[in-house]
Amino acid sequence: MSASIITANLEIPFPTDREAEIAHGSLSVDKEPKRGGVKKTMTVHNNIMHIHFAAPEARLLRVSINSFFDHLKLVVETLERFGQPR
Amino acid sequence: MDSVLLKQGAEAKLYSYDFYGRPCIIKERFKKSYRHPTLDVSLTSQRLKAEVRANLRCRMAGILTPTIFMVNFDNSSIYMQEIQDAITVREYIATIQEQHKDRAHANDLISPVAEVIGKTLSKMHANNIIHGDLTTSNMLLQGDPHDLKLVLIDFGLSSFEASAEDKGVDLYVLERAFLSSHPNTQELFDIILNSYQTTMKDKSAWKEVIAKLDEVRLRGRKRTMVG
Amino acid sequence: MVIAIGFEGSANKLGIGIVKDGVVLSNPRHTYITPPGQGFLPKDTAKHHREHALDILQQALEEANVKPEQIDVVCYTKGPGMGAPLVSTALVARTVAQLWNKPIVAVNHCIDIEMGRLITGAQNPTVLYVSGGNTQVIAYSERCYRIFGETIDIAVGNCLDRFARVLKLSNDPSPGYNIEQLAKRGSKFLEMPYAVKGMDVSFSGLLSYIEEKAPSLIASNEYTPEDLCFSLQETVFAMLIEITERAMAHCNSEEVLIVGGVGCEYRFIPLLVISTSANGVLMFYCLLYIRFCIDNGAMIAQAGWEMYRSGAVTPLEETSCTQRYRTDEVEVTWRN
Numbered sequence: 220m221s222a223s224i225i226t227a228n229l230e231i232p233f234p235t236d237r238e239a240e241i242a243h244g245s246l247s248v249d250k251e252p253k254r255g256g257v258k259k260t261m262t263v264h265n266n267i268m269h270i271h272f273a274a275p276e277a278r279l280l281r282v283s284i285n286s287f288f289d290h291l292k293l294v295v296e297t298l299e300r301f302g303q304p305r
Numbered sequence: 306m307d308s309v310l311l312k313q314g315a316e317a318k319l320y321s322y323d324f325y326g327r328p329c330i331i332k333e334r335f336k337k338s339y340r341h342p343t344l345d346v347s348l349t350s351q352r353l354k355a356e357v358r359a360n361l362r363c364r365m366a367g368i369l370t371p372t373i374f375m376v377n378f379d380n381s382s383i384y385m386q387e388i389q390d391a392i393t394v395r396e397y398i399a400t401i402q403e404q405h406k407d408r409a410h411a412n413d414l415i416s417p418v419a420e421v422i423g424k425t426l427s428k429m430h431a432n433n434i435i436h437g438d439l440t441t442s443n444m445l446l447q448g449d450p451h452d453l454k455l456v457l458i459d460f461g462l463s464s465f466e467a468s469a470e471d472k473g474v475d476l477y478v479l480e481r482a483f484l485s486s487h488p489n490t491q492e493l494f495d496i497i498l499n500s501y502q503t504t505m506k507d508k509s510a511w512k513e514v515i516a517k518l519d520e521v522r523l524r525g526r527k528r529t530m531v532g
Numbered sequence: 533m534v535i536a537i538g539f540e541g542s543a544n545k546l547g548i549g550i551v552k553d554g555v556v557l558s559n560p561r562h563t564y565i566t567p568p569g570q571g572f573l574p575k576d577t578a579k580h581h582r583e584h585a586l587d588i589l590q591q592a593l594e595e596a597n598v599k600p601e602q603i604d605v606v607c608y609t610k611g612p613g614m615g616a617p618l619v620s621t622a623l624v625a626r627t628v629a630q631l632w633n634k635p636i637v638a639v640n641h642c643i644d645i646e647m648g649r650l651i652t653g654a655q656n657p658t659v660l661y662v663s664g665g666n667t668q669v670i671a672y673s674e675r676c677y678r679i680f681g682e683t684i685d686i687a688v689g690n691c692l693d694r695f696a697r698v699l700k701l702s703n704d705p706s707p708g709y710n711i712e713q714l715a716k717r718g719s720k721f722l723e724m725p726y727a728v729k730g731m732d733v734s735f736s737g738l739l740s741y742i743e744e745k746a747p748s749l750i751a752s753n754e755y756t757p758e759d760l761c762f763s764l765q766e767t768v769f770a771m772l773i774e775i776t777e778r779a780m781a782h783c784n785s786e787e788v789l790i791v792g793g794v795g796c797e798y799r800f801i802p803l804l805v806i807s808t809s810a811n812g813v814l815m816f817y818c819l820l821y822i823r824f825c826i827d828n829g830a831m832i833a834q835a836g837w838e839m840y841r842s843g844a845v846t847p848l849e850e851t852s853c854t855q856r857y858r859t860d861e862v863e864v865t866w867r868n
Contacts, residue, residue, distance in 0.1 A: 245626040248852050249619050290623055293582045297627040300586050301600065315781040316774075339773055341766040343721045438730045440782075462728060474684060478730030485678055486782075521684055 225280050229270040231291065238302070239266045242294050246287075257283040316352075316461070321387065324374050328387040332356075333380060334461075349381050352461040356383060359434055359463035366432040368425055369447070369456040388445050388456050394418060395441035397450055398487050412492050418446065419493045421453045423500030426479075429457070430472045430514070431505065437462030439479035441486055469510070473517025476501070480518075534604045534841065537592065538639070538833025539585075541621030542613025544572045546581045548588045549830030550596040550603075551837055557596030559830040560588050565704045571693065572703075578616035585624045592829065600632045605845075607836025610638035611854035612666070618853035626851055637836040638846040657787035658780045660772060662688050667772070669731060669779040680779040681731030688768055691735040695764055698743055699757050711761045718762025722755055726767055731778050733771045738764075 233239035243263045251257045257280065258273040270287065274280035308320035308331055320331040334349050353376070360370045372386040392400075398415055405411040422444065429436065436443070438459055445456040464471070476498070483494050498515070505511040533553055540547045544566075549559035564580035566572050593600070608625035611618060629636045659670040659677075667688045669681035686694075689708060696707030701714070725741050727734040742764055749755040755763075776788055 241627060241630040244630050244848050245623050248622075248626065248849060250852070289579075289582065290620070293585070293620065293623055294627050296586060297624050298631065301589070301628055302631050315777045337770075337774075340770045341721050341763075343723065344726070344766060344770060347723055348726060440730065462730070474729055474732075474734075477684070478732060481680075481732070482730060485680055524684060 224273050224275060225277055226274075227272045227280060227284060229272075229284075229287075231268045231270070233266045233268065233298075236263075236266045238298050239263050239268050241298065242291070243268055245294050246290055249290075251283060255279050255283065259283060259287070322384070324384055327374070328389055329374060330371070330385050330387045331382050332385065333382040335381075350378070353378070353381050353383065355437075355463045356460040359436070359460035359465075360385075362432060362434050362465070363429060363457060363460075366428055366434070368429055369454060370460075371456065371458060388447055388458075391445040391447040391456065392450070393442050394422070394444040394446060394455075395486055397446055398441060398490070398493075402487070408489060412490070415493055416496050417453060418450065418455075419496040420500040421455050423497040423502075424504045425455050425457065426476070426497070427501040427504035430475070430501075431507075431510075433465050433467045435464045435466050435471045435475050436460060437464060437475065437478075439475060440482035469513035469517045472514045473521055476514065476518050477521045480522075534837055535598060535602055536605045536607055536637075536833040536837035536840065537603050538829040538831065538836055539606075539608040539621050539625040540829045540832045541581045541585075541617045542609045542611065543617065544577050544580070545828070546584055546588060546617075546621065547828035547830075547832075548585075548592040549828055549833045550592055550598055551830055551833040552596075552598075554834070554837070556830045556834075557598060558592045558594075559828055560591040560595065561828055562588055563705065568700050568702045570703065571697070574614040574616040577614060578620045581617050581620045585621065589624065589628070600628070603632060603634055605637055605836060605840045606632075606634045607637045607639050607832050607840075608851070609832050610640060610852070612640075613853075613855065615853060615855045618855070622851060622853050626848065630848070635840070635845040636848060636851050637839050637844060638851055639832045639835045639839070654787045654789050656785055657789035658776060658783060658785040659789045659791055660776045661791050662772065667733065667735075669775050671779060671783045671785060680782060681733070681775040684729065684732050684734050685736040686739065688733075688735060688772060691739045691768065692764070694739060695742060695746075695761075698746055699761070711765060714758045714761040715765045716762075718756065718758035718760070720755055720759040720763075721766065722749070722760065722763040724763060724767045726771060728771055728774050731775050731782070733775055735768065735771075738767065 231239075231242070233242060240263055243261055246268075247261045251259050256275045258271075260271045262269050272280055272283055272287075274283060308322040310318060311321050311330070312319045316337070317332050317334045320333065322329040322331050334353060336349070337345050340348070357373055357376055360373055363370045364372075371388055373383060374386065375384040376382070377384070397418065401414050402408075402411045405414060426436075426439070436457065438461065443457065443459040445458060447454040447456050466472070479497075480494055483497075484490060487493070502511050502515070505514075535550065535552045535557075538547075538549045538551070540549075544564040545561055546564070547559065547561040550557040562580075562584045564572055564577050566576075606625050606629040608622050609618060610622075625636065628634075656672060658680075659668075661668045661670055667683040668679050670677045671680055672678070692711050693707045696703075696711050699714075701707055701710040703710075722745075725737045727737055742760065746757075746760055749760065750757055780786070780788065
């Protein structure tokens with residue numbers, strides 16, 4: 220089973236392009252741990268952030284996505300609470 | 306004859322004295338009031354004994370140390386031979402580095418001293434003597450530095466251990482002290498290790514000590530520094 | 533006039549502080565406390581930080597009476613520390629820095645010594661850095677803080693915490709604090725392994741000795757838990773002071789600064805003062821402001837402020853976190 224790669228794609232829409240850009244800036248800095256073997260790529264198109272995950276095992280993919288959502292939630296809350304009123 | 310205070314160190318006062326016509330140093334350990342009295346008494350007497358014992362053992366192994374004339378347990382004092390006409394290795398290295406700004410050249414000049422340090426420590430460890438506080442300030446060069454008469458002093462933290470761990474830590478302590486007292490001298494320390502190795506008769510013992518040295522170095526590098 | 537905000541979350545304490553030209557305007561903190569006998573896990577600590585970061589940030593801004601646009605630089609702890617909590621705290625710092633269009637400065641936690649220097653006015657102190665994961669004697673020489681002595685195995689905080697676990701002491705507010713409270717009532721001294729090696733110390737032998745002996749010594753009523761805490765503390769602190777004293781003699785330094793969580797256990801201060809007056813020749817003076825001893829945001833803001841003034845700014849894509857970090861790997865560009 221180890222030869223197969225499991226992937227997942229997420230699309231996260233933000234209210235504005237700028238917020239998507241900021242979230243990308245904050246979230247794309249930290250690298251996935253090397254040992255896990257999970258590959259994560261993030262891009263932004265307008266107000267949508269695209270995240271692609273590729274992992275050798277479903278368990279690892281789950282851990283990585285969970286952790287991503289924990290971080291995303293924090294960034295979104297920060298944007299909502301400390302961003303300029305639109 | 307009266308004694309004259311020469312120096313106050315972190316844990317002992319050094320006096321110069323004339324011991325029946327011989328130049329003498331009195332090393333008097335003083336009380337540390339920040340310690341619990343029981344601990345203080347115990348440490349002071351442990352260190353006094355350790356110093357005398359290791360000093361003697363080194364001499365038996367052919368390593369130069371000051372001759373001990375007398376010990377006064379009541380005031381924790383050791384009366385020992387004053388090593389005259391001597392400078393510390395620390396001063397020696399600093400002087401050479403000052404005189405010769407070209408680092409490679411300075412290191413070349415110092416390397417015979419580094420070699421004799423390695424040789425001496427190897428002999429010391431072969432006799433299971435752990436110095437416990439190896440620094441370039443605790444090594445003296447007697448007479449003309451070119452004669453390479455290396456005298457070891459300050460055995461207060463010494464112990465007798467056969468384990469590679471203790472020997473590795475002893476070298477680690479020296480490495481740290483060496484490199485912090487003399488910046489950019491890694492090559493010199495490598496000479497010390499090299500000569501330590503070539504002197505060591507039991508090659509597997511040498512390997513074990515160096516493996517421990519590497520392990521202790523790594524402990525520092527790898528320690529997580531939480532909070 | 534420069535206003536800096538600092539985010540610190542390298543261990544179980546989350547702190548955000550605002551500093552204006554060296555003056556601390558606010559410095560709120562929130563500590564993650566675990567049940568007795570348990571240490572804090574990175575995952576749960578990170579969760580704690582995520583849950584409290586925004587409230588603490590708001591509190592920091594309100595107490596300082598500073599608006600985001602007045603802030604000049606956002607500083608955060610890059611390391612060392614636990615990975616997940618560091619990242620959670622850094623995420624908030626990165627996000628607000630982008631939102632407010634402010635530069636970021638990544639700070640090595642060890643050099644929040646700078647904060648200590650500023651508060652105490654010490655010129656060239658020998659620093660005893662003691663915390664849960666770190667025990668070092670540091671002095672400044674040739675553009676770097678150099679480590680003169682350190683633990684060759686576990687940190688002093690770790691040693692005390694683990695003994696607190698053996699005794700099942702509460703982790704509120706910290707295991708070390710509770711050891712201190714018990715130690716105050718102890719009186720019978722038990723001699724334990726005392727390991728000073730040159731300017732280094734070792735605590736693991738001491739810890740295994742007391743871990744092994746404690747249950748039977750207490751069960752037989754030979755020693756009370758109070759006596760053991762007292763003896764452990766006396767021994768550990770005597771070792772730390774001894775290596776500090778050695779480093780001071782080595783570097784001709786006349787000041788000592790104690791930084792880090794364990795420095796908050798008050799026993800330290802009287803100890804150092806005593807060692808001053810009795811010693812005679814070595815002139816020690818220990819100046820210390822307890823609140824700043826603990827890992828906190830203001831310390832990070834201060835260190836970051838100094839770095840920012842000398843032109844150091846960290847590009848966003850380099851604002852990662854490092855779990856392991858050596859104090860002597862950082863070149864000090866802002867000090868002469």
